[in-house]
Amino acid sequence: MSELHTLIGKPWRKPSFIKRPWLRWALMLGFAAYLIAAYMTIDVNWSRVYEGLERGKKFILAFTSPDFTTRSSDIYAGMVESIIMTIASSVVGIAISIPIALGAARNIAPLPIYLICRSIIAISRALQEIIVAILLVAIFGFGPLAGFLTLSFATIGFLSKLLAEGIESMDKVQAEAIKASGARWTQWINYGVQPQVMPRLIGLSIYRLDINFRESAILGLVGAGGIGATLNTAFDRYEYDTAAAILMIIILIVMALEYLSGVIRARVQ
């Protein structure tokens, strides 16, 4: 009742997102201080930026008249190489990540195996594709093999982690029922675990295929094969119409893959 009395007559105020006032003010002040410091230390050459706007306009206009023809053989070769790298690395990456995912699920694997598999995942996730690609190009030489290995390596971290989470959150009852029927370990995995995580595995695999294609577009920048090298050359020579054509192809393929993954995921789930 007294609580009501204190409220009556006072206008309502929107509650803040962060409840504690001191924390709210500290965060705001710290953020403002950071913004000022960041602004002071970034030196932007505004005249250069202003000059660049003309080129920016040209680039945007290039999208209205993309040039698919002059460099069509380069674009075609690069695209095919990107797609090949994407498919091969997705297949190998998925094949390797399934046993690692089994090992990284605490409800299936014993502790030592769990720790080993989890550390493999952590390493693969912490290293970025492009850095791995640089190292692998230095080791294996230029070409799509380095790109293929990079993408396979990156796939392992992504897929194993998410698949292991799926296995850990599966329904224990079904797995137990299979075990109770006297199944061997392989049968248990095949009939008790696999059917439960299969929709997730398919969904994740297609999503990773999509990511691998996007990543394969940049691996060419460091010499690991794919469309990136062609794109880089196009930018270096200010051939915006060719660059626009390549970017449009990439966007179209990604859109198609996204649509496909939506359809497939809707079917399996």
Added chain:
Amino acid sequence: MPVEEIKGQKIWQRRSGRESLAHWVMWLIGVAVFAYCWQQISASTTWFFVWDAPRIADDIWTRATPPRWEYITQLGKPIWDTLNIATLGTIFSLILAVPVAFLAAHNTTPSRFFIRPIALLIIVSTRSINSLIWALLLIAIIGPGVFAGVIAIAIRSIGFCAKLLYEAIEEIDQTQVEAITATGASRWQVMAYGIVPQILPAFAGIAVFRWDINIRESTVLGLVGAGGIGLQLSSSLNVLAWPQVSLILLVILAAVVISEWVSAKVRGAII
């Protein structure tokens, strides 16, 4: 239930004959495609280099260890630049992503047939192009430097943030919006009091999550000249200063781990 009869006894089968045939054909096509891809990769590989790889890897390892620890004094400014690229890029991208998300969500979009497809196109096209490519493009347009990196990260993140945000907007509780509308609130008041409070936690989560990803991405933007620690990495690689390269890689690794930890903590506090 598919069964097979062997010597008069019914045995359970997982798939019927037709299903297993379809499966078999699918696997055959898959294996054929993979074999073709592998053959193509193999054809454009110099196998001599590959067989030589263990020696080269060993050689690089001996050159790269131990890291040149003194070099860390020169990495302060690049790390600060990297942090700025990620943070300012995230802020800009959020400023741009919020209107796009409201235009893309089917319960807030002003026009489902004209504006929503445009917003979705913006989301897909910014998402499907890697930040390194955006950086290449922006360097050609506005010149190398941190600013190009900030803009590259900002553009790249629009699609990601807007996509997650519009999904959050589509999942809001409609009764709260109705309640605010029933008080006679204007369109903007409904937005501010009915929709925004519901998506604010999701928004904060998305912002921190994307910031974490952006830290990762901004560490390598320097490879194409867009500022940050990647510049040091690329110049060290160019002069084959492997001890410096290994130190930079360690610093990048530490930055990634720390940012992931911070983002996990903050998201844990929000949700």
